[in-house]
Amino acid sequence: MDALFDTHWKTIRVSRREAVVEVRLHRPEARNALNAELMEELTQAARLLRLRTDVLAVVLTGAETWFSAGADLSGRGGSEQPKLIEQRRTVMAGPDLCRAWQEIEAVTIAAIEGYCIGGACALAVACDFRLMGEGAYMRLPEVPLGMNMSWRTLPRLVALIGPARTKRYVMFGEKADAAQCLDWGLCDELVEAGQALAAAHVLADKVAALPPLPVRMTKEAVNAIAAATSHASIYMDRDQFLLASRTADQREGIAAFREKRPGRFEGD
Known part of the structure; x- marks a missing residue:
């Protein structure tokens, strides 16, 4: 039995063509929002993929018109904590998800159409490459919602786009369209709308044609260099999130988002 392909996945779809595996987010009723079940299945799939020597590239994708709306906020706000x-x-579910995808030994490629928001952006950044269709964008709305950007994402962003752009991108929570992502280095290839998945498979086939050992050695070495101080710099981000999540500003940020109005923040 092959657990990766024989498991009855509820929120993802897993397929294979020769040495390339495609993992597709599949919560269409919620615009692929990352709820606990989807995050768990994505993490489990990544762990099953991690050391497979018969898989040389993994393509991660969403729907044809969106990648993911980000973390699912629908379950928040209960009276009992x-x-x-x-x-x-x-x-830790978010950091564990991103770490699991980063630790896959095969080359990972995120194919992005439409919007890729919040935790979904963090997941895409944990992959080796990001390909975007025209009209696609990434956005991190956490800070304007009264939260810090967690999921151990900041070191990955700094390694990709540098400190100043990371500050700008994270602090303001504004859209970075595909052209801007390409200019910054957040996107590796910009293609026509609707062609990101096809382009990702072209890149995956190109990777699969290379000698697999030096490819994996290169990936491991580059990741080790880029992340040499990552844990020391970001290990507290989940505790920062828990602190931020108990503030009045965070409650106001979520309320303002749901009521579609500007937030009124007081630093409390």
Whole structure:
């Protein structure tokens, strides 16, 4: 039995063509928003892919008109909160997801159409390459919502686009369209709308034609260099998230988002 292909996945679709595997987010009713189940299945799939020697490239994609709306906020705001230590465990789901995808030994390629927001952007940044169709964009709305950008994403962004652009991109929560992402280095290839997945498979086939050992050695070495101080610099980001999530500003940020109005923040 091959657990990767024989598992009855509920929120993802996994397929294979020779040495290339495609993983597709599949929560169309929620615009592929990352709820607990989708995050768990994506993490599980990545762990099953991690050391496979028969897989040389992995393409991660969403729907034809969107990648993902980001973290699913629909379940937040309940009256009862679990203990802080339990919340601390729960909020590791995002960092664990991104780490699992970063640790896949095969080359990983995110094919992005439409919007790629918040946690979905963090996931895409954990892949080796990002290909975007015209009209696609990435956005990190966390700070304007009263949260810090967590999921251990900041070091990956700094390595890709540098410190000043990371500050601008994260602080303002504004869209970075495909052309801007290409200019910054957040996107590796810009193609016509609707062609990101096809272009990702072309790149995956190109990777699969290379000698696999030096490809994996190169990936591991480059990632080690880029992330040499990552853990030391970002290991507290989940605790920062828990602190931010208990502030009045965070509650105001979520309320303003849902009510489609500007937030009124007081630093509390």
